[in-house]
Amino acid sequence: MRAFLAGCLAAIVIAVGAYAVLNSGYVKDAASTYFSTTGARI
């Protein structure tokens, strides 16, 4: 039971963390430095 609850909690924490990181301006800026969405080489 404790392992189950810990697993659920960890899943929520990681998911919320991922939401916060991916929606931060820093990641968007960093991604645009390395990733191309136009097919052009960066």
Next chain:
Amino acid sequence: MMRASVRFFFVASIVWLAAAFLAPAFAQQQPTTVNPMAQSVKEQELLKALKKAEGRGTLPDTKSQVIEQPAGRDWRQFHQVTLRWLGAIAVLGMLGLLVLFYLIRGMIRIENGRSGRTLVRFNAFERFVHWMTATCFIVLAVSGLNITFGKDLLTPLLGAQAFATWSQWAKYAHNYLSFPFTLGVVLMFLMWIAWNFPSGADFRWIREGGGIVGNKHPPARRFNAGQKVIYWIVVLGGGAVAITGYLLMFPFYAAAVGGFTVGTTDIAAVQLAQMIHGIVGLLFIAIMLAHIYIGTIGMQGAFEAMGRGEVDVNWARQHHSLWLEKQAAKGRVKSGMAPAE
């Protein structure tokens, strides 16, 4: 005055007669019939030759120059028709098989009853990783099924507005719970791979129906052949849905990393990613239904392995005799009181 009127009448008559005779002649010069297929025939030929109709543009994103992509029609047919049939057959077919199997076979009991002595099957960390991955999988499965079937099945029940709200939250959950799910798959891969290579005992286990079909109890190590199949399905299937899922979550993002291109900016590749994601995801759900069945109502004593981490010695002897021998030799069997059953 009279003369002028006659002249005007004469000229007007000539003009009127000329217009009456010339109008049909002009009319004949205009196309009398329109052939709406003429242009599209050429377009079809063009599409057949080039696989897509592409123009020129000033935007740096070359995808915007693709005017028409016939492969998109195949993709639409796939995710609106083929995938739904495949998913319905896989998921409902598996549910039907499990119900039938339960009615015929019933719960697989511990033949000799509980011994009261137990041994650790999965430690706390293994159970933590299993449940983190499993809870994520259930949310991913429900929200994924919603993408494929929800509009048709739930809109009549919920109404368009409520379905849209639910789907938006389901999509958020699908996107962000993919991260702990992927982490769980990676951890499972690393922590259990040592026990999941094929061995000679697996072939005998399969030949004898694994103790599930029939009444034999073929010897097995820590994981039997069926569990090894589940393990590799989770690792490979989970890996496939993770990779294709991230391609869909970050569509048309690509970067050159160490000589390799990570991601894709190609429309056909993103469509292919969606097709693989859909097929593998639905088959994954169907197979996990069988896994959930055998771990709960299908086999007495099985849930305890992932529940509190310990199994009864008689359960272990029946299903994993080779593993029990090794554990007993290491002195890992706990003595306990006989259970009150």
